[in-house]
Amino acid sequence: MLKKFLPERYVKNVFQIKPSMLQEDGIKGVITDLDNTLVAWDVADATGEVINWISDLQKAEIQxxxxxxNNEERVRIFSEPIKVPYEAAARKPSTKAFHRACERMNLQPHEVAVVGDQLLTDVLGGNRGGFHTILVTPIVQTDAKITRFNRAIERRILNHFYKKGLLEKGEDK
Ligand SMILES: [Mg+2]
Structure with missing residues (x-):
C-alpha cells in the first residue's frame, strides 16, 4: 500500500530535473506543483531560475x-505572466486534473512526469494515475496548505523507504 507513495526519483529541487534525464525515460510532458516546488508558498511570482528551467524544458519539446x-487567483497570478497552462483547486491526490492536462498536451500518462513536494498529494496522485513521479524537497518547511500532521505522516513514510533502501534522500543529491 505504501508503494503508492514511492516516487521514482527524489531530487533536491526542480533544477536538478534536466531535459536529458526526462527524455531518457521517454517523458514528453511535465505536470508540476507550484507551492514549495517552484517557489516558496508565499512567493507570488516566478523567479528567473524557474523561468529558465521551464523554457529549457520547452526548448527540448517537453510540455x-x-x-x-491552491486557489485560482494565486495560481493564475503566477502562471499567466510566464504563459504556462495551469489548473488550480485541483484536489490532488485526485487524478482528474492530471488526466485533463494529459489530454490538453495530447500525451499519455506514461509520457508525463508529475513533480511535487508532497507525498500525500503529488506523488500519490501521480502514481495512482500511472504517471512518472518526481519528489522534490520543499523549498521552505512552512506551508499554508499542509498541516503538521500531514508532514509527520510523510516523514514516517519516507523513513520507511530509506530503511528499506527504496529511496535515497533528496537532500543528499
Ligand atoms: Mg506543494
Whole structure:
C-alpha cells in the first residue's frame, strides 16, 4: 500500500530535473506543483531560475503544465505572466486534473512526469494515475496548505523507504 507513495526519483529541487534525464525515460510532458516546488508558498511570482528551467524544458519539446491545489487567483497570478497552462483547486491526490492536462498536451500518462513536494498529494496522485513521479524537497518547511500532521505522516513514510533502501534522500543529491 505504501508503494503508492514511492516516487521514482527524489531530487533536491526542480533544477536538478534536466531535459536529458526526462527524455531518457521517454517523458514528453511535465505536470508540476507550484507551492514549495517552484517557489516558496508565499512567493507570488516566478523567479528567473524557474523561468529558465521551464523554457529549457520547452526548448527540448517537453510540455509543462502547473497543477496546484491552491486557489485560482494565486495560481493564475503566477502562471499567466510566464504563459504556462495551469489548473488550480485541483484536489490532488485526485487524478482528474492530471488526466485533463494529459489530454490538453495530447500525451499519455506514461509520457508525463508529475513533480511535487508532497507525498500525500503529488506523488500519490501521480502514481495512482500511472504517471512518472518526481519528489522534490520543499523549498521552505512552512506551508499554508499542509498541516503538521500531514508532514509527520510523510516523514514516517519516507523513513520507511530509506530503511528499506527504496529511496535515497533528496537532500543528499
Ligand atoms: Mg506543494
Amino acid at each position: 509543462v503544465t502547473i497543477i496546484s491545489n
